[in-house]
Amino acid sequence: xxxxxxxxxxxxxxxxxxxxxxxxxxDSVNNLQWFHQNPWGQLINLFYIPSGTKQNGRLSxxxxxxxxxxxxxxxxxxxxDSGVYFCAVELRGTSYGKLTFGQGxxxxxxx
Amino acid sequence: xxxxxxxxKFQVLKTGQSMTLQCAQDMNHNSMYxxxxxxxxxxxxxxxxxxxxxxxxxxxxxxxxxxRLNKREFSLRLESAAPSQTSVxxxxxxxxxxxxxxxxxxxxxxxx
Numbered sequence: 430x431x432x433x434x435x436x437x438x439x440x441x442x443x444x445x446x447x448x449x450x451x452x453x454x455x456d457s458v459n460n461l462q463w464f465h466q467n468p469w470g471q472l473i474n475l476f477y478i479p480s481g482t483k484q485n486g487r488l489s490x491x492x493x494x495x496x497x498x499x500x501x502x503x504x505x506x507x508x509x510d511s512g513v514y515f516c517a518v519e520l521r522g523t524s525y526g527k528l529t530f531g532q533g534x535x536x537x538x539x540x
Numbered sequence: 541x542x543x544x545x546x547x548x549k550f551q552v553l554k555t556g557q558s559m560t561l562q563c564a565q566d567m568n569h570n571s572m573y574x575x576x577x578x579x580x581x582x583x584x585x586x587x588x589x590x591x592x593x594x595x596x597x598x599x600x601x602x603x604x605x606x607x608r609l610n611k612r613e614f615s616l617r618l619e620s621a622a623p624s625q626t627s628v629x630x631x632x633x634x635x636x637x638x639x640x641x642x643x644x645x646x647x648x649x650x651x652x
Binding site for chain 2: 462473474479519526
């Protein structure tokens with residue numbers, strides 16, 4: 430099956446710092462989604478981004494499908510950004526919605 | 541607007557007991573999914589339902605059954621619970637085709 434690798438596995442920041450999270454995938458995909466799991470365990474969909482660049486406030490994401498990677502940028506980080514960030518992909522040619530998740534990046538933002 | 545609602549939020553079972561996890565969505569989505577999340581890992585797809593009346597296996601279906609009761613509801617059943625099924629279970633839904641998935645808050649299930 431498709432492999433999804435996220436880096437770094439852990440990231441510790443001071444409030445106000447910027448960061449870049451990376452997601453590499455091993456095969457062509459229909460779509461790619463980024464999720465944030467907060468410390469209470471809730472999963473929030475951040476971006477649906479099969480290709481190109483999207484921005485939502487302090488967060489932005491870029492997917493380069495031809496090179497099989499996606500980047501999530503967090504600017505001016507806040508303590509509420511802490512949690513686990515997951516990348517999930519849907520392998521091209523499979524049924525819509527069959528997502529394969531990466532292992533996640535654990536982000537800790539200190540005040 | 542509740543989104544995706546899962547019940548119960550917590551449950552403890554003994555090995556061999558059966559249980560059904562309930563999921564309902566109010567976003568008129570066609571597709572629904574069940575995932576499990578084990579400590580330190582990403583989510584793995586158990587079963588999904590692309591539309592009302594259809595279900596299909598995901599990555600880790602063994603030991604589980606599902607029912608798509610109607611467009612709103614998708615249940616997950618453990619017929620004979622095993623300690624290896626201790627996990628956090630998430631239900632999700634999405635619109636037609638390739639669409640963002642929206643998740644419920646999860647059910648924490650412990651099997652002793």
